[in-house]
Amino acid sequence: MEILHMIFIAPFLDMAALPDLFFQGLWDGFVGGTLYALLALGFVLIFKASGVFNFSQPILMVLAALALVSFYEMGINPWISVALVLVMMYVLAFGVERLILRNLVNQDGNILFMSTIGLTFVIIGSAQWIFGGVPSSMIHAELGFPVGSSEMPMFGGAVYFEHIDISAAVLASILIGILAIFFSKTKIGRGLRAVADDHQAALSVGISLNQIWVIVWFVAGIVALVGGIFWGARSDVSFALQIIGLKALPVLIIGGFTSVPGAICGGLIIGLGEKIFEIYWGPMMGGSVEGWFAYVIALVFLLFKPQGLFGEKIIERV
Amino acid sequence: MFYKETGQFKSKYKEELAAFPLFEDKIGIGILGVLTFLVIPLFGLPGLNYEFAMGAIMIPCMIFIIMTLGLNILLGFAGQISLGTGAFSGVGAYAFYKFITIFPDINIIIALVLSGLVSAVVGVIFGLPSLRIKGFYLMVATLAAQFFLTWAFIRVAWLYNYNASGAIEGPNKEMFGIIMIGPQSSGMTRYYFVLVTLIVLTWLASNVIRGRIGRSWMMIRDMDIAAELIGIRPLVAKLSAFAFSSFYIGIAGALMVFFWLGAAEAESFDINHSFLYLFMVIIGGLGSITGSYMGAIFVWVVPVLIKEIGKSAFGFDAFVMENFSTILLGAMIIIILILEPHGLARLWQITKQKLRLWPFPY
Numbered sequence: 267m268e269i270l271h272m273i274f275i276a277p278f279l280d281m282a283a284l285p286d287l288f289f290q291g292l293w294d295g296f297v298g299g300t301l302y303a304l305l306a307l308g309f310v311l312i313f314k315a316s317g318v319f320n321f322s323q324p325i326l327m328v329l330a331a332l333a334l335v336s337f338y339e340m341g342i343n344p345w346i347s348v349a350l351v352l353v354m355m356y357v358l359a360f361g362v363e364r365l366i367l368r369n370l371v372n373q374d375g376n377i378l379f380m381s382t383i384g385l386t387f388v389i390i391g392s393a394q395w396i397f398g399g400v401p402s403s404m405i406h407a408e409l410g411f412p413v414g415s416s417e418m419p420m421f422g423g424a425v426y427f428e429h430i431d432i433s434a435a436v437l438a439s440i441l442i443g444i445l446a447i448f449f450s451k452t453k454i455g456r457g458l459r460a461v462a463d464d465h466q467a468a469l470s471v472g473i474s475l476n477q478i479w480v481i482v483w484f485v486a487g488i489v490a491l492v493g494g495i496f497w498g499a500r501s502d503v504s505f506a507l508q509i510i511g512l513k514a515l516p517v518l519i520i521g522g523f524t525s526v527p528g529a530i531c532g533g534l535i536i537g538l539g540e541k542i543f544e545i546y547w548g549p550m551m552g553g554s555v556e557g558w559f560a561y562v563i564a565l566v567f568l569l570f571k572p573q574g575l576f577g578e579k580i581i582e583r584v
Numbered sequence: 585m586f587y588k589e590t591g592q593f594k595s596k597y598k599e600e601l602a603a604f605p606l607f608e609d610k611i612g613i614g615i616l617g618v619l620t621f622l623v624i625p626l627f628g629l630p631g632l633n634y635e636f637a638m639g640a641i642m643i644p645c646m647i648f649i650i651m652t653l654g655l656n657i658l659l660g661f662a663g664q665i666s667l668g669t670g671a672f673s674g675v676g677a678y679a680f681y682k683f684i685t686i687f688p689d690i691n692i693i694i695a696l697v698l699s700g701l702v703s704a705v706v707g708v709i710f711g712l713p714s715l716r717i718k719g720f721y722l723m724v725a726t727l728a729a730q731f732f733l734t735w736a737f738i739r740v741a742w743l744y745n746y747n748a749s750g751a752i753e754g755p756n757k758e759m760f761g762i763i764m765i766g767p768q769s770s771g772m773t774r775y776y777f778v779l780v781t782l783i784v785l786t787w788l789a790s791n792v793i794r795g796r797i798g799r800s801w802m803m804i805r806d807m808d809i810a811a812e813l814i815g816i817r818p819l820v821a822k823l824s825a826f827a828f829s830s831f832y833i834g835i836a837g838a839l840m841v842f843f844w845l846g847a848a849e850a851e852s853f854d855i856n857h858s859f860l861y862l863f864m865v866i867i868g869g870l871g872s873i874t875g876s877y878m879g880a881i882f883v884w885v886v887p888v889l890i891k892e893i894g895k896s897a898f899g900f901d902a903f904v905m906e907n908f909s910t911i912l913l914g915a916m917i918i919i920i921l922i923l924e925p926h927g928l929a930r931l932w933q934i935t936k937q938k939l940r941l942w943p944f945p946y
Contacts, residue, residue: 365918366918366922369922370922373921373925375719375720376665377921380862380921381917381921383862383863383914383917384913384914384916384917384921386914387910387911387913387914388911388915388918389914390914391907391908391914392911394906394907395907395908395911509855512727512855515724515727516728519724551739554738555735557735558728558731558732558735561724561727561728561732562728562732564724564728565713565725565728568716568721568724569716
């Protein structure tokens with residue numbers, strides 16, 4: 267009985283008793299959610315355009331963040347560092363296309379997926395070698411993002427808004443919007459969708475597969491950089507970010523693998539859900555439930571709605 | 585020339601079905617047996633320190649072969665992707681630890697089999713989603729297992745008997761009057777124990793795979809709908825694959841902690857280990873027992889040797905060599921996938937084919 271009370275009643279009483287704390291949790295979850303959505307978008311982009319399930323997206327984020335910090339520590343102007351990272355991402359996209367994807371055209375999706383795991387290890391090794399594995403702090407203040415926090419009285423208490431979180435939510439939303447438009451309205455976006463639909467048909471109407479792949483991986487790199495800056499600001503810049511990046515996978519499950527709005531909704535569900543669960547249900551389970559809660563939500567979704575919220579119903583059921 | 589079936593006549597159906605039908609194969613296995621049972625435990629590997637050869641190469645290799653066999657049953661034979669291997673091996677290890685601490689008099693072999701069974705049950709529970717989903721979706725479901733279980737290894741203090749370090753440690757334990765595990769056990773005893781376990785498990789796997797259950801796994805892998813139509817029950821086939829695979833992985837996990845590392849924390853079962861085992865399967869070759877052997881040995885030995893060579897011959901520090909071997913591992917995966925998606929097992933088949941015809945081209 268007591269356990270049932272602890273699970274089903276006490277947390278809600280807590281929420282009602284301290285609405286400001288609850289709202290704080292919601293806000294933190296919302297910011298996390300937009301950033302998850304952004305990362306998930308990186309996956310969706312590549313999956314839609316090349317059918318590759320890009321497992322290296324999280325490590326791309328780590329790489330971008332690490333490179334940015336390292337360039338800055340070498341004494342380069344922060345904005346020039348950003349430009350350098352973008353150049354690096356382009357070179358990487360080009361290299362991936364040349365060395366890996368081009369050689370694996372027409373292969374099974376599993377093979378392509380495993381090759382991105384291989385790529386993940388190559389990036390981990392080289393990033394650690396070149397930039398070192400020591401955690402460092404993000405340079406968001408130097409980039410001109412606001413720091414500090416403001417306090418807003420609410421429900422008899424106060425809710426703190428970290429300024430970097432506000433800018434993260436805003437910038438992530440803007441980027442998501444731009445990507446959505448880029449994807450549905452521009453010529454390149456149409457090309458991407460054509461490639462996703464059918465490689466051969468796209469080739470026959472004059473769309474260059476190789477070029478499209480480079481663009482897609484580069485866009486995924488940009489997404490990784492933005493994600494890296496804000497996740498880096500929220501925690502440290504280290505390889506632990508990869509675990510955060512992996513949480514984009516349950517987001518995808520919830521939203522559906524091919525849907526942009528799905529990625530956004532999924533991100534918000536995961537972000538809000540895990541924060542609230544961590545605050546109100548986490549302590550009785552021993553804490554740090556954030557590590558797996560997202561995956562459990564995804565599992566539940568898989569059992570009841572395997573194609574995700576907005577996904578196409580192409581999933582093969584068994 | 586060296587390897588031909590000409591002149592080797594079979595007069596009984598049973599001989600046709602033998603695991604090693606060719607005389608040359610029997611010689612090869614015999615040589616391997618002599619090497620592993622007599623030469624290596626007595627003299628170690630040539631050019632390497634005896635302790636190093638045992639502790640860093642032979643014992644881990646054999647344990648990883650068991651692990652790879654387990655994952656290969658699931659991935660290569662039944663076609664279900666899993667990234668929860670590391671966590672399932674942890675289940676085996678923690679179960680073994682609980683068994684030998686709760687029942688101090690339990691026989692090690694019984695404890696090992698029981699911990700394998702515990703791991704199998706956990707594997708079946710987390711394999712349940714596979715009945716409805718497959719491919720990448722299933723992979724995310726197994727990631728849930730991975731993160732949930734490693735969380736449990738840290739947070740559920742009962743699993744490590746509430747000790748302060750949070751690690752599980754092998755106490756000294758005897759079997760038939762010989763100290764098998766723990767700080768006082770000798771490398772050679774542990775080596776023999778792991779070797780015999782490996783042989784028994786390989787024998788079991790090869791027979792199960794050739795039998796009815798194994799065939800139903802392969803049917804599910806190749807085309808599940810067709811398999812269902814001709815009377816394979818996906819429920820039984822998939823869950824039995826998860827159970828079998830987790831049984832092997834659990835045993836390998838228990839062996840890894842108590843016969844090799846001596847002590848372990850939750851980090852020994854994290855997602856990077858899952859990737860490592862996945863690499864062993866891919867590089868070795870999906871759906872091949874020989875491939876499991878080759879993949880595990882290759883993926884484990886090459887980086888170890890490179891690190892040693894780099895340190896002793898070129899004087900690179902450990903950090904550089906660590907990163908270099910990570911890069912090498914990733915690059916190896918990509919290269920193998922591009923050049924030979926069927927892994928080392930296929931290369932070995934090609935070699936055998938060439939040996940058969942040599943010195944003639946065809």
